[in-house]
Amino acid sequence: MTVHPRGWRKSSRSNQHSHCVEIGRVGDGAAVRDTKDRAAGYFTATGAQWAAFIDAVKNERFE
Structure with a gap:
């Protein structure tokens, strides 16, 4: 079974930057x-x- 991340979000500290990561929930x-x-x-x-x-x-x- 493949679990897909949900609720992706980017840090509020990275609003003005283009080099960012996003975090999603998985299990x-x-x-x-x-x-x-x-x-x-x-x-x-x-x-x-x-x-x-x-x-x-x-x-x-x-x-």
């Missing part, structure tokens, strides 16, 4: 795609993976 996780090339597809993360990623961003582990 208990997330799907991510490039706004400039939506036809290229998307990748998915489980809920646990997505939570770990968001935690790392909030704690500036990528800075």
